[in-house]
Every structure is written in C-alpha cells, then in structure tokens.
Amino acid sequence: MSKLLEATGVVAGYGDGPAILNGADLSVHPGKVHCIIGPNGAGKSTLLKAIVGMLKVREGDVRYKGESLKGLRPDQILRKGICFVPQERALFPKMTVRENLRMGGYSITDDSYLNNRIGEIEEQFPILKERHSQHAGTLSGGQQQILSMARTMILKPEIVMLDEPSLGLAPKIVREVFEVMQIMAKEGITIILVEQNALMGLKYSDWGVVLDLGRSLFDGPAQEILEDPRIQELYLGGRKDKP
Amino acid sequence: MTLLIQTLILGIALGGVYALMGSGLSLIFGVMRIVNLAHPSLIMIGAYVAYWPFRLSNIEPMFMLPVAAIILACIGAILYRFVFEREARSAKYSEMTVLLTFALAMIVEGMLGTAFTNTQRITSPDYATEAFFLADIFIPKGQLYASIISIIIISALALFLKYSRLGYAIRATTENREAAELLGVNVNRVGLISFAIGLALAGAAGALVSFIFSFFPSKHWEWIVILMSLVVLGGMGSILGTVIGAFLLSAVAALVGTYFGATWSTLTFFIALFVVLLVRPQGLFGEKPELA
Numbered sequence: 001m002s003k004l005l006e007a008t009g010v011v012a013g014y015g016d017g018p019a020i021l022n023g024a025d026l027s028v029h030p031g032k033v034h035c036i037i038g039p040n041g042a043g044k045s046t047l048l049k050a051i052v053g054m055l056k057v058r059e060g061d062v063r064y065k066g067e068s069l070k071g072l073r074p075d076q077i078l079r080k081g082i083c084f085v086p087q088e089r090a091l092f093p094k095m096t097v098r099e100n101l102r103m104g105g106y107s108i109t110d111d112s113y114l115n116n117r118i119g120e121i122e123e124q125f126p127i128l129k130e131r132h133s134q135h136a137g138t139l140s141g142g143q144q145q146i147l148s149m150a151r152t153m154i155l156k157p158e159i160v161m162l163d164e165p166s167l168g169l170a171p172k173i174v175r176e177v178f179e180v181m182q183i184m185a186k187e188g189i190t191i192i193l194v195e196q197n198a199l200m201g202l203k204y205s206d207w208g209v210v211l212d213l214g215r216s217l218f219d220g221p222a223q224e225i226l227e228d229p230r231i232q233e234l235y236l237g238g239r240k241d242k243p
Numbered sequence: 244m245t246l247l248i249q250t251l252i253l254g255i256a257l258g259g260v261y262a263l264m265g266s267g268l269s270l271i272f273g274v275m276r277i278v279n280l281a282h283p284s285l286i287m288i289g290a291y292v293a294y295w296p297f298r299l300s301n302i303e304p305m306f307m308l309p310v311a312a313i314i315l316a317c318i319g320a321i322l323y324r325f326v327f328e329r330e331a332r333s334a335k336y337s338e339m340t341v342l343l344t345f346a347l348a349m350i351v352e353g354m355l356g357t358a359f360t361n362t363q364r365i366t367s368p369d370y371a372t373e374a375f376f377l378a379d380i381f382i383p384k385g386q387l388y389a390s391i392i393s394i395i396i397i398s399a400l401a402l403f404l405k406y407s408r409l410g411y412a413i414r415a416t417t418e419n420r421e422a423a424e425l426l427g428v429n430v431n432r433v434g435l436i437s438f439a440i441g442l443a444l445a446g447a448a449g450a451l452v453s454f455i456f457s458f459f460p461s462k463h464w465e466w467i468v469i470l471m472s473l474v475v476l477g478g479m480g481s482i483l484g485t486v487i488g489a490f491l492l493s494a495v496a497a498l499v500g501t502y503f504g505a506t507w508s509t510l511t512f513f514i515a516l517f518v519v520l521l522v523r524p525q526g527l528f529g530e531k532p533e534l535a
Contacts, residue, residue: 052425054421054424054425073424073429074424074425074427075424075427075428075429078425078426078427079427083425084425086421086422086425090419090421090422090425091419091422092414092415092418092419092422092423093418093419094414094418095414095415095418099411102411103411103415103423103426104426106408106411106412106415106423106426106427106428107426107427109408151426
C-alpha cells in the first residue's frame with residue numbers, strides 16, 4: 001500500500017528537555033483511520049506535535065507525499081493539508097461558533113468560497129448552525145469537540161490528526177464524537193487518532209500503531225491488534241478470555 | 244449641582260484621550276502578553292512629533308496625528324523585530340517584558356531629555372484655550388475634540404478587529420496563540436503588526452495629548468500609573484474594558500479633584516489600581532487569572 005505520510009526514526013522532545021520520542025515510526029495509508037495507542041508518556045501526542053511542526057524533529061524525517069516536512073512552521077504544514085486538533089480543543093472561547101469556523105478557514109483568502117464552506121459545514125452539523133452566534137466557550141464539552149473537528153473540515157484537508165478527542169467526555173458523548181470522525185473518514189479524510197481509550201479507538205479504526213517509550217512497537221490492521229494476546233495483556237487492560 | 248455636572252463633563256471630556264492612550268497598551272498586552280511600561284514614554288515621542296512643527300511653523304497638531312502614528316508604528320515594528328520577538332516563546336515572557344520595557348522607558352526618557360531638555364511644553368492652537376458654553380457649563384474645545392477623535396480612532400480599531408481578516412487573526416492570537424498558529428496564522432507576524440498598531444495608537448494619542456497636557460520627558464512616569472489603572476480596571480487585553488475604565492476613572496478623578504482638592508486627583512488612579520487588584524484582579528472584562 002502506498003503511504004501518504006511517513007515518519008521514520010523521529011526523535012523529538014519539548015524545548016531543550018530530554019527526548020520523548022526515541023526513533024518513532026509511523027506509516028499513514030491514504031483514506032484510512034489510524035489509531036495510535038500506548039501508555040501515558042509513550043509519546044503519542046508528542047509524535048503528532050512533531051509532525052505538524054509544533055515541536056522540532058531533532059533526528060529522523062517526516063515525509064508527506066514524498067516531500068520532507070522537517071523545519072516547516074505549523075502554518076506551512078497546514079497549507080499542505082494536514083490539520084491538527086490538540087487535546088485542549090484549541091477553540092477561541094470568546095469568539096462565536098461561526099467566528100471559530102471562519103478561523104478554521106483562515107488560510108482561505110477567497111471570501112465567498114469560505115462562506116460557502118462554512119454554510120456546508122453548518123448544514124452537516126446542525127448544532128453548529130443552531131448555536132452560530134453563541135460564544136464557543138459556552139458550548140458543552142462534546143459540542144466544543146464537534147466544533148473543533150468540524151472546523152478542520154472547512155479546509156478539506158488530506159489528513160486530520162485528533163489528539164484524545166474523547167478526553168473528559170461522557171461515554172454517550174464520546175460515541176457522538178467518534179461518529180463525527182466517521183463522517184470525516186467517509187469524506188475521504190485520512191485520520192490519525194491518539195486515544196487513551198484504546199479499545200474504543202481501535203474499534204473505530206482501520207489501522208493501529210502501538211507506541212511505547214518513544215518507539216513504535218507494532219503496526220498493523222486494527223483488528224489484528226485487538227486480537228493480539230500480547231497487546232491485549234500489555235495495552236488493552238488484560239485478555240478478554242481471562243476471568 | 245452645576246459644579247457636579249461641570250466636574251463630570253470635564254472628567255468625561257478627558258476620558259476619550261485616556262482611552263486612546265490605554266487602548267494601545269491593552270492591545271499589545273492582549274496579543275503579545277507584553278506589559279509595555281514604555282507606552283507613555285512612546286506617547287511622549289508622539290507629543291514631540293506634534294509639538295515641533297507647531298512651534299516652528301504653526302502646523303496644526305491634528306495634522307501631525309497621522310504622521311506621529313506612522314512614525315511610532317515604524318518604531319514599533321523595529322522594536323518588536325529586534326527586541327521583543329526574540330524571547331516571545333519563553334514561559335516567563337510577561338515578566339521579562341516588564342523589565343525590558345522599563346529599561347526602554349528610561350532610554351526614551353533619556354533621549355528625549357537630551358534632545359529637547361526637561362522644559363515643559365504644550366502646543367497651543369486657538370481651540371486649546373477656547374470652550375463651548377451651555378448655560379453655566381463650559382466644555383473645553385481642546386479636550387472635546389481630542390476625545391471625539393480618540394473615540395473615532397478606537398471605533399475604527401474595534402471594527403477592524405471585528406471584521407477584517409487580520410482582525411480575526413489578532414483576536415484569535417489574543418485568545419489562544421497556539422490554536423491560532425495551528426489554523427495557519429503566522430503569529431509572529433500578527434505580533435509584529437499588533438505591536439506596530441499599538442504604538443501607532445500611542446503616536447496618535449501623543450499628538451492629541453500635546454495640546455491638552457503640558458509635557459516634558461519624565462512626565463511619562465505619572466501617565467503609566469493612570470494607564471495601568473484604567474487598563475487593569477477594564478481587564479488587561481480588553482479594549483472595550485479600557486474605554487469604560489478610562490471614562491469611569493477620569494470622571495471619578497475629576498470628582499475627587501473638585502471635592503477633595505486637585506492634589507488628590509491623581510491618587511484616585513493609584514487607589515483604583517490597588518482596589519481592583521485586591522478585589523477583582525481580572526478587571527471588568529478580563530479573563531480570570533489561571534491558578535498556576
């Protein structure tokens with residue numbers, strides 16, 4: 001299978017601090033949903049931040065459609081079609097829902113096209129249309145997550161990376177959020193998901209990657225990972241057939 | 244009663260100018276987290292830019308307003324590029340900028356003092372000493388004009404922030420720098436532009452101040468307290484808050500001046516600063532400070 005994005009031997013960390021990633025690899029297949037799982041501190045979020053240029057790639061390389069992303073700024077990487085939704089949702093709480101959507105399309109300079117896109121997204125997610133003049137900070141956690149995911153779609157990105165979209169949400173809302181992710185996938189957007197709730201994340205994914213201690217340990221179809229007894233033992237909270 | 248109304252009108256007539264003086268400070272803090280203690284000293288440069296052409300060839304200080312704004316915007320872009328941008332990602336950036344801008348204020352004061360001496364100056368176009376009369380109440384023309392122009396400039400700024408693409412970027416950067424960057428905003432450029440706009444506002448304020456207050460290079464120390472108090476009252480980073488804070492405090496200061504004596508008037512700003520920080524440190528429209 002051809003690869004849309006490929007990270008090889010990535011070493012990265014925060015500021016001048018120690019390396020969190022010690023040679024992590026990631027292969028991204030076009031049109032698939034990928035789930036990165038692993039324990040706390042494994043470097044899952046760090047890997048996403050290194051890919052979008054928020055952290056410096058100290059060693060190794062990140063190639064997108066054959067072109068290296070190393071050394072590019074986040075805004076330059078975004079323009080190539082890679083969007084990142086960080087853990088803290090990154091909304092502008094004192095701007096309205098529509099203004100937040102408009103910011104999602106900040107890199108679009110054609111105003112009428114941008115307005116059309118905002119209209120289309122609002123059709124797709126009626127809750128956003130309903131709340132368009134409300135400040136984003138007054139939305140519920142689930143609605144905020146939906147807004148930050150829908151916001152990336154304005155740009156018709158090639159890849160969307162989601163960092164723990166389920167964090168702090170009630171189980172019912174988590175399902176809604178994953179359904180939004182499926183809508184995105186259906187539109188042909190390639191998704192890279194980092195998820196603490198590994199079982200749930202893998203269930204909604206095509207491909208799984210296990211990351212631990214800053215290295216990629218396993219990479220394969222999500223179903224295989226779900227069924228692998230070693231991975232179940234180590235990362236999925238024990239084997240299902242155990243009493 | 245007439246005295247009360249008269250006092251309030253005099254206070255409010257100054258409010259607009261204070262608002263303009265403070266709005267640049269507020270914008271710069273909001274976007275960049277720079278606590279610009281040098282703001283009033285830069286306003287002082289604007290005042291001199293208006294003063295000399297008037298003194299030498301009787302050029303109307305209000306004509307010099309855009310010139311002062313442009314000169315200060317250029318100074319701002321250069322300062323930002325070479326001084327403030329370097330450490331912009333530091334976690335202690337705000338604290339650092341307090342010292343940095345304190346030093347900058349001293350440098351500007353020293354340079355102005357050397358160039359123009361510490362003599363008191365004021366531009367004195369005719370309207371600066373004239374007034375409108377409504378029955379027993381007078382409204383000084385200079386203060387009225389300056390306040391109206393200030394409000395026009397601030398309204399233009401507000402519209403620009405609300406509707407323009409760059410305005411969106413500035414507001415977004417103010418609220419969440421990292422998120423703005425992820426959405427494709429070049430935050431460094433937004434920082435530079437905001438800093439330049441903030442100083443352009445300082446320059447414009449300087450030109451207006453030049454015919455309202457007598458000024459000399461070291462007077463900026465007096466202004467910084469006034470500006471800090473109204474910006475803190477309004478909520479640091481909120482321009483609307485700054486405007487409301489400015490009108491409120493200048494009205495109160497005028498009342499204090501009339502009923503307790505002019506010496507106590509400036510004290511109003513100190514006390515306000517003190518009380519706001521104790522009771523409601525986020526100000527009227529600011530965000531609650533996060534517990535670290």
